[in-house]
Amino acid sequence: xxxxEDLTHELLAFFNGFSSWENSIVxxxxxxxxxxxxxxxxxxxxxxxxxxxxxxxxxxTGTTTVTVDRLEKKNFAHRESTKEDRRVNLISLTDxxxxxxxxxxxxxxxxxxxxxxxxxxxxxxxFLKTLKKINAETF
Amino acid sequence: xxxxEDLTHELLAFFNGFSSWENSIVxxxxxxxxxxxxxxxxxxxxxxxxxxxxxxxxxxTGTTTVTVDRLEKKNFAHRESTKEDRRVNLISLTDxxxxxxxxxxxxxxxxxxxxxxxxxxxxxxxFLKTLKKINAETF
DNA sequence: CTAAAAATATTTGATATTCAAACTAAATAA
DNA sequence: TTATTTAGTTTGAATATCAAATATTTTTAG
Numbered sequence: 001x002x003x004x005e006d007l008t009h010e011l012l013a014f015f016n017g018f019s020s021w022e023n024s025i026v027x028x029x030x031x032x033x034x035x036x037x038x039x040x041x042x043x044x045x046x047x048x049x050x051x052x053x054x055x056x057x058x059x060x061t062g063t064t065t066v067t068v069d070r071l072e073k074k075n076f077a078h079r080e081s082t083k084e085d086r087r088v089n090l091i092s093l094t095d096x097x098x099x100x101x102x103x104x105x106x107x108x109x110x111x112x113x114x115x116x117x118x119x120x121x122x123x124x125x126x127f128l129k130t131l132k133k134i135n136a137e138t139f
Numbered sequence: 140x141x142x143x144e145d146l147t148h149e150l151l152a153f154f155n156g157f158s159s160w161e162n163s164i165v166x167x168x169x170x171x172x173x174x175x176x177x178x179x180x181x182x183x184x185x186x187x188x189x190x191x192x193x194x195x196x197x198x199x200t201g202t203t204t205v206t207v208d209r210l211e212k213k214n215f216a217h218r219e220s221t222k223e224d225r226r227v228n229l230i231s232l233t234d235x236x237x238x239x240x241x242x243x244x245x246x247x248x249x250x251x252x253x254x255x256x257x258x259x260x261x262x263x264x265x266f267l268k269t270l271k272k273i274n275a276e277t278f
Numbered sequence: 279c280t281a282a283a284a285a286t287a288t289t290t291g292a293t294a295t296t297c298a299a300a301c302t303a304a305a306t307a308a
Numbered sequence: 309t310t311a312t313t314t315a316g317t318t319t320g321a322a323t324a325t326c327a328a329a330t331a332t333t334t335t336t337a338g
Contacts, residue, residue, distance in 0.1 A: 003263065032293090035294095050316055051316080109144065124142065130266045226332065
């Protein structure tokens with residue numbers, strides 16, 4: 001077992017764990033999985049266009065159209081077309097949407113706390129640094 | 140911005156990045172996303188029952204039944220009931236399934252290499268240690 | 279030892295998710 | 309101005325998912 005295989009194994013377990021956790025959270029809420037993912041992205045952007053949102057979610061714009069349709073129907077988000085380029089729709093959260101985001105985001109903050117509770121301060125710092133590097137360089 | 144919020148942000152970005160990457164890999168293959176996830180689990184177990192597989196995938200057993208049905212139809216996996224407990228089905232990969240797993244797993248190994256290419260040896264060791272801790276304690 | 283309860287897996291019915299490809303409308307380039 | 313590109317939506321089809329109901333088998337309680 002090389003370190004690369006070992007790390008691959010842990011990354012998969014981490015991803016599956018994270019994914020399972022997210023599924024179980026969503027099941028108890030008024031959100032679907034794709035809605036929750038969209039909220040997570042929208043909560044960190046004031047306004048974002050469909051293409052950008054689709055890219056951040058890793059799905060096609062067609063899929064994103066459906067997701068945003070649903071968020072609009074629930075009054076969580078709204079579209080707004082721009083004057084500069086009338087093809088573009090900027091998506092943002094409504095007040096209700098922001099509240100739903102905060103609520104979901106609190107679960108994430110809590111999960112992070114749970115993770116870091118088994119780590120030393122140095123480990124936490126290093127973990128954050130490493131994730132930042134990987135996110136910037138790989139994804 | 141506390142370190143907890145910062146880390147939460149990076150974890151989400153990491154998860155989305157990983158997810159997007161997986162989607163794009165799967166799109167170019169003969170596999171669907173859920174099939175690929177199931178293969179990843181099955182590839183690391185000789186035999187696993189439906190409940191265990193469902194748990195590892197973070198979905199219900201009903202969903203897992205459908206996934207395994209499809210894998211069986213494609214000749215990637217097969218069920219085998221046990222004598223000790225006749226309710227239980229043990230799932231394992233066929234030779235074709237093992238090949239599909241290896242192929243998909245190679246992509247993962249390659250992604251891991253890409254991630255570690257921006258890290259020092261010490262960072263890699265520490266990252267692995269931290270992931271192991273989190274996986275063992277949190278998920 | 280039987281009847282009740284629990285456990286494993288499947289099926290059913292409904293909704294959600296996703297993609298590729300076709301399409302619309304607007305902006306840009308030739 | 310016309311052709312091409314770009315942003316987003318729609319369509320049609322396949323997959324993915326859950327909760328609840330069911331079937332079968334095993335375990336537990338009386």
